[in-house]
Amino acid sequence: MSIDVANESGMAADEETLAALARYVLDAMRVHPLAELSVVLVDEPAMTELHVRWMDEPGPTDVLAFPMDELRPGQEGGRSQEGLLGDVILCPQVAEKQAKEAGHSTEDELHLLCTHGILHLLGFDHAEPDEHKEMFGKQAELLAGWRESRGEEAPA
Numbered sequence: 001m002s003i004d005v006a007n008e009s010g011m012a013a014d015e016e017t018l019a020a021l022a023r024y025v026l027d028a029m030r031v032h033p034l035a036e037l038s039v040v041l042v043d044e045p046a047m048t049e050l051h052v053r054w055m056d057e058p059g060p061t062d063v064l065a066f067p068m069d070e071l072r073p074g075q076e077g078g079r080s081q082e083g084l085l086g087d088v089i090l091c092p093q094v095a096e097k098q099a100k101e102a103g104h105s106t107e108d109e110l111h112l113l114c115t116h117g118i119l120h121l122l123g124f125d126h127a128e129p130d131e132h133k134e135m136f137g138k139q140a141e142l143l144a145g146w147r148e149s150r151g152e153e154a155p156a
Contacts, residue, residue: 002036004109009041011092014107021111024146025118028087030074034082039114040089047091062098063113064089065120072123088117115142137143 003022005015018039026035042050047060054064069083090113092106100107119135119142126132147154 001031001033003039004037005039005041007041008046008088009043009092011041011043011096013041013110017107018110018114018142021114022088022118024149025115025142027030028142028145029118029122031071031085031122032074032079032082033095035071035085036083037085037118038087039117040087041092041110042054042089044091044093047089047094050089058093060094062091062094062109063117067118067121067123070123071121086121087116088114088121090114111146112139112143115139115146 002024003026005019005022007013007015017020022037022039026037044060047064048058050064051057051059051061054066055061065086065088067086069081069085071081071083071085090110092110094105095109095113099106102109116135116139119139124131124135124138126135144154
């Protein structure tokens with residue numbers, strides 16, 4: 001699996017851990033081992049520009065996902081097709097604010113947002129109540145598995 005993480009945000013972030021998390025999520029979702037993913041951390045002005053341009057919404061946001069080949073999770077006993085999954089764009093400055101409000105670390109918030117973005121790339125959405133329940137349930141399951149695999153406790 002090719003996972004590129006680029007930090008253009010000006011804030012310190014653990015790129016290796018984000019790449020390991022992304023690999024964990026993609027493996028858990030049975031994404032083909034030759035799939036490609038890009039995770040980019042940007043500052044608030046860059047995120048604002050992307051948010052306005054692509055979502056027609058003001059101000060910065062925490063995460064944006066830009067799917068490429070519309071890959072979907074693999075089914076029981078099999079993997080997805082190979083291809084370019086897409087880009088997950090994260091804004092650590094927004095993540096830091098949200099982490100303070102949620103009472104956990106910025107790193108935990110970035111992990112949540114990265115997982116959330118990958119699920120969007122895989123076709124998950126949360127516009128409808130049933131979609132919201134499925135996506136956030138899967139997100140919680142993946143993050144719990146990730147933490148357990150690393151011997152970590154869940155954030156408060």
